[in-house]
Amino acid sequence: MEIKKPVIAFSPEDLKRRRSRAKVMAWCLVALLVLFFITTIVHLGGSIAARQV
């Protein structure tokens, strides 16, 4: 027996909203990436290469 899943029809407005949400989400992720990178650098401090292991 094959049960097909219901198809949900999105209107063009829905799709437009979804696209815009996805774009905002992508920018937020990029911002977080930059934030984490800078924070890591700040935590490490200066002259990291010159430190004794």
Add this chain to the structure above:
Amino acid sequence: MTIQQTEFTNQTLVVGGQGTAGDYFALLKPRVMSLVVFTAFVGLLAAPGHIHPWMGFITIFCIALGAGAAGALNMWYEADIDAVMKRTSKRPIPSGAILPGEALGFGLTLAVASVLMMELFVNWHAAALLAFTIFFYVVIYTMGLKRWTAQNIVIGGAAGAFPPMVAWAAVNGQIDLGSISLFLLIFMWTPPHFWALALFAESDYEKAGIPMLPNVSGRPETRKQILIYTLLMIPTVALPCLTGTAGMLYAMGAGLLTAWFLKCAIDVYRIPEGPLNTKACKALFKFSIYWLFAVFALIMVERITHLPTFASVF
């Protein structure tokens, strides 16, 4: 055998995903967040000790994120009463733009992210305080006090008063008298501020069944309580000077601002019921917002310009 395939539209099935990025931003209560961010920033500047400017930025970011999370969770829980009240009926959940479940997921994600980031990047003292602040606002105030007692604002005011303490703890990992003095400033300011609002939005709260003081004890009692709490607020205005957190500029500025606050509260108490009293309530509500911004701005200016503070008497 194939079971019939049905085509659903958004009218026949609630599928979610209808909200725009703006709707999600509205869930964060940006206006409340701006006050939280500002008071936290002043807490960061006022705290003795040093924090790297970037880590200071991260601290404020985490506090803003936590405040937004608390706002989203508050809107999720209060969707039923928001729909009834005119002031809140256009919020994303009652307007149908965002489903309650979506708001819950969004709020919980932000709450966990803000506390984790604070713990990983700043320190666990600040993270624990931030977690407690979100818990206090969502569970103690929103789920408990707000629908249960007319003293909701008095106790619940603590939630809005924690952010400068969180920022203070981010700098030196401590809760000391200076941070408590900033906490008390906001804590004692909250009842007159919200009761002034409740006096001119009384019907809205009554319709939603929220036990605000004017609905429970009556308008005359509320006007009296506003004056009493304003008088109680006056000693807390002096506390930042006594704890060595503020100096002469703050003492003079806050003194004048508080005198005007008291004048507004006396007007609310003295003017008989009617349009003039409503006007006085609106004036107090509006001025109280400026008052909080201005009082914290005075401390901020003192710190930025390195003006001397009074010696602590404790």
